[in-house]
Amino acid sequence: MTNLQIKNKFQKELSGLYPKEEISSFFYLLAEEYLQIRRVDIALDPDKKVSEQDQNKFLSALSRLMEEEPVQYIIGVSYFYDLPFKVNNKVLIPRPETEQLVDWIIKISKTKNEKVKILDIGTGSGCIAVSLAKNLPETEVWALDISENAISIAKENAKINQTDIHFIKTDILTTKNIVERFDVIVSNPPYVRELEKEKMKNNVLKFEPELALFVEDEDPLLFYKKIADFAKDHLIAGGELFFEINQYQAENTLKMLKNKGFQNIELRKDIFGNDRMIRAVYSTSAKGIAD
Ligand SMILES: C[S@@+](CC[C@H](N)C(=O)[O-])C[C@H]1O[C@@H](n2cnc3c(N)ncnc32)[C@H](O)[C@@H]1O
The missing domain is CATH 1.10.8 (Helicase, Ruva Protein; domain 3)
Structure with a gap:
């Protein structure tokens, strides 16, 4: 042929x-x-x-x-923030919306002129952690995930892109043994409710890892609440928390962060016009606030 x-x-x-x-x-x-x-x-x-x-x-x-297998899994590569990332069906294929979140963090961090320490929670392919490390060379980047398979792909991606990242395999919902403090915590955690499944395409449902996507209908902010509490113990005063969010949960996520005492909370839309990312600042006055 x-x-x-x-x-x-x-x-x-x-x-x-x-x-x-x-x-x-x-x-x-x-x-x-x-x-x-x-x-x-x-x-x-x-x-x-x-x-x-x-x-x-x-x-x-x-x-x-x-x-209907995604072409990225077939060729084994996906491009994110102009960098190559090895992918397989154990990790989510990086999305363009997430590039916008990374771009936001890079722009803010560059204005600061300080050596910052960043933690990426639920790193998956490592796309957020690696692109931050690559574009903010002075930064110390940490990344965690519950999945051994994801951590191993993320480690390969750190190597492919010549970045140095500290990886931790742990469950963010229960972890107690991280003692580090960070200037920035970022997360794109699982946020799709089971009830949203019917709107999703087969290529996602049949091939992408459930562990990366779904959260129970009854508690859609489970990860956001846990990560916000974790951030109160692991961000320095004035440190920043960045989330990629479920577009249908923007109001609830904003309210939750406000109730937990975060300040200067900002919501941004993605390229498709959907509410997609939040930045919130941690002040020590939030420390005593339970939720
Ligand atoms: C939406 S994916 C994000 C992947 C990647 N950061 C990105 O933006 O493409 C969520 C990630 O969270 C991880 N995850 C799910 N439950 C977790 C838990 N309890 N603790 C830590 N990571 C978890 C999944 O394995 C998955 O890699």
Whole structure:
């Protein structure tokens, strides 16, 4: 088969499942990965023959796409904040909304001109921790996750991107043995309620780890409350807490942080116009406030 014949086969087989442009972008991504050629090379030489071995790679990717597996898991890489991250189905695929959260932290930290210490809670692929460490080279970055598999992928990603991060495997809901203090704590914890499942796409539901996504309907702020309490014990005075949030829980999350005594609380929207991230400052006067 030629480049063009494979491309046409992708369009034909996947047409009921994905929009035309998305199918093209899958094909070009795979061509870059398997043939090390770019879109322009294919346009210039559409009739170039693809070896049998490479054809098989495309056909295997095609059947995985037909099962709605995310293309990032098929090629094993996802790009976040312009950096490569190894991914598999044990870690969430980094999202563009989360890049905005990272960007916010980087911009604020750069204005401070101090060597800061940051903790990323629920690090997954390590995308937040690694991109912060890479862009704030003076910073000491720590990252934790409950999942051994996630920690091991995050460690690989720290290495791939030449960053030095302190990793801890622990459950943030019960942990008692972290003695460090931080200038910044950031988290994108599980925040999707079970009741939101019906609005979600198959590629997420069938392939991304449940542990990274879901929280019980009855207690949607479980992680946020625990992390806010943890932050009161582990942030320096004036330290900052950053959250990625569930767009349907913005009001409740703001109220919870206010009730716990956090100050200068700011809510921002993501590129899609949804309430998506919060920054809150910890002042020592919040210490005695229970909730
Ligand atoms: C929404 S994902 C975020 C992953 C990554 N930080 C990102 O932004 O793409 C949430 C992460 O929290 C971790 N997690 C879930 N429950 C946890 C717990 N009790 N303690 C620590 N981490 C937990 C999951 O393993 C997952 O990696």
